[in-house]
Amino acid sequence: MSTQDKVIAIIAEQAVLDPSDVTLDSTLDDLGIDSLGLVECIFAIEEEFDITIPFNANEPNESDFDISNVRAIVDGINTLIADKG
Amino acid sequence: MKRVVITGAGTINALGHSTAATLEAMREGRCGIGPLEFRDVDRLAIKIGGQVRDFEAEGRFNRQQMALYDRFTQFTLFAAEEAIRQSGLEFIGELAAKSGVVLGTAGGGVSTWDDNYRSVYEDGKNRVHPFVVPKLMNNAAASHVSMEYNLKGPSYTVSTACASSNHAMAQAFQMVRSGMSPAMITGGSESMLCFGGVKAWEGLRVMSKDACRPFSANRNGMVQGEGAGIFVFEEYEHARARGAEILCEIVGYAMSSDAADIVMPSKQGAARAISGALKDAGVNASEVGYINAHGTGTAANDKTECAAVADVFGPHADSLMMSSTKSMHGHLIGGTGAVELLACIMALRDGVIAPTIGYEEPDPECALDVVPNEAREAKVSVALSNAFAFGGLNAVLALKRV
Numbered sequence: 001m002s003t004q005d006k007v008i009a010i011i012a013e014q015a016v017l018d019p020s021d022v023t024l025d026s027t028l029d030d031l032g033i034d035s036l037g038l039v040e041c042i043f044a045i046e047e048e049f050d051i052t053i054p055f056n057a058n059e060p061n062e063s064d065f066d067i068s069n070v071r072a073i074v075d076g077i078n079t080l081i082a083d084k085g
Numbered sequence: 086m087k088r089v090v091i092t093g094a095g096t097i098n099a100l101g102h103s104t105a106a107t108l109e110a111m112r113e114g115r116c117g118i119g120p121l122e123f124r125d126v127d128r129l130a131i132k133i134g135g136q137v138r139d140f141e142a143e144g145r146f147n148r149q150q151m152a153l154y155d156r157f158t159q160f161t162l163f164a165a166e167e168a169i170r171q172s173g174l175e176f177i178g179e180l181a182a183k184s185g186v187v188l189g190t191a192g193g194g195v196s197t198w199d200d201n202y203r204s205v206y207e208d209g210k211n212r213v214h215p216f217v218v219p220k221l222m223n224n225a226a227a228s229h230v231s232m233e234y235n236l237k238g239p240s241y242t243v244s245t246a247c248a249s250s251n252h253a254m255a256q257a258f259q260m261v262r263s264g265m266s267p268a269m270i271t272g273g274s275e276s277m278l279c280f281g282g283v284k285a286w287e288g289l290r291v292m293s294k295d296a297c298r299p300f301s302a303n304r305n306g307m308v309q310g311e312g313a314g315i316f317v318f319e320e321y322e323h324a325r326a327r328g329a330e331i332l333c334e335i336v337g338y339a340m341s342s343d344a345a346d347i348v349m350p351s352k353q354g355a356a357r358a359i360s361g362a363l364k365d366a367g368v369n370a371s372e373v374g375y376i377n378a379h380g381t382g383t384a385a386n387d388k389t390e391c392a393a394v395a396d397v398f399g400p401h402a403d404s405l406m407m408s409s410t411k412s413m414h415g416h417l418i419g420g421t422g423a424v425e426l427l428a429c430i431m432a433l434r435d436g437v438i439a440p441t442i443g444y445e446e447p448d449p450e451c452a453l454d455v456v457p458n459e460a461r462e463a464k465v466s467v468a469l470s471n472a473f474a475f476g477g478l479n480a481v482l483a484l485k486r487v
Contacts, residue, residue, distance in 0.1 A: 036347075039290050056292075057290040059305050059384065
């Protein structure tokens with residue numbers, strides 16, 4: 001499974017959707033994921049890839065980690081995985 | 086119904102080891118938040134908190150007591166000693182039989198859990214100290230206060246997360262007001278500043294890494310504190326008859342449940358608690374001069390709380406003062422309402438309004454007078470203290486100058 005597929009599977013599970021319903025252009029809003037759901041997604045992603053995502057729920061749009069849509073999240077995770085070496 | 090007054094106040098928290106030291110720090114807008122110091126702190130992402138410094142429990146309590154007193158109990162007994170000494174009450178006979186202890190704590194003996202889990206899981210030990218259970222139980226602090234001061238009336242512990250102390254004090258108030266008890270020891274304490282305690286909070290992603298800046302547009306979360314606030318609530322005629330010094334009067338309270346979300350606050354739930362307290366106290370909204378805010382410094386709490394206050398007070402919201410002293414002592418979770426009640430006493434008795442420090446940028450969603458950065462002198466006749474907990478459980482107290 002590629003990174004992208006794994007991320008989509010995690011997000012789909014949180015949104016209680018089939019992975020085929022989650023596209024790269026989907027926003028968390030589109031998928032009905034609220035702030036608590038987002039914190040759970042981030043936890044699951046960190047566990048899956050053994051990375052630490054800089055995310056503070058008080059300023060979700062101000063951290064370096066872009067969550068504007070699924071594509072941005074996947075790109076951010078790829079960068080964090082690459083940085084980890 | 087009886088009138089209820091406060092005749093003793095004691096505390097220990099990041100700002101000081103007494104009420105006088107704490108109020109002086111609040112007047113000066115001092116910050117008690119700094120780098121955390123305990124085992125494994127390097128494995129935390131959040132490394133700041135309002136930790137109690139220079140508290141030497143070993144010299145204060147003997148070996149048998151140390152085996153039974155978690156840090157939250159130590160804080161409670163320390164603060165209770167100051168409060169009861171100030172009140173001048175001695176609990177004997179009928180007074181002892183009817184007076185009790187109602188305290189709040191969210192976590193109880195968190196560091197006792199932490200130390201002993203570490204011992205059995207990490208260190209692989211197969212035996213723990215025989216008093217682990219009586220040391221960590223949430224009611225340990227209330228029980229030890231009852232034993233130390235011969236309080237034989239109704240005693241128990243209330244646990245409603247960040248509103249625990251306010252719920253406890255509301256209960257104690259109710260007991261004295263109804264005539265059930267002539268005096269009650271009440272307030273709350275918390276001591277979660279250990280590796281497991283902070284790690285759990287870290288998971289929620291609502292903690293700030295640098296400072297607690299309530300109501301400021303650039304706020305980025307809460308900062309934990311620790312300590313205790315303990316009070317003597319006494320029936321007014323009982324206090325007057327013995328010539329006791331009265332710090333202020335408690336005139337009402339209300340509790341409400343959001344019945345909505347486990348972590349997100351609700352404007353309606355908060356507003357119902359605030360307006361309920363005014364109604365119970367029989368005071369007009371226009372009489373309120375100061376509100377000690379719940380003011381956690383999270384995005385969600387602060388804007389919801391300001392909206393609730395604006396709803397309840399209408400145009401008067403713009404002429405009252407509302408500050409969050411969590412900016413100085415941190416969020417004491419189950420003990421927070423108790424330490425914050427001290428700011429209400431200072432407003433009513435001394436005419437000094439504690440500031441919200443760390444305030445840097447106005448937030449249009451928190452457009453109230455939050456007493457930014459510097460304390461202010463003002464005559465206040467009625468004050469409120471807000472507490473809105475995770476789980477949507479709210480408790481607001483109303484106090485009056487005597």
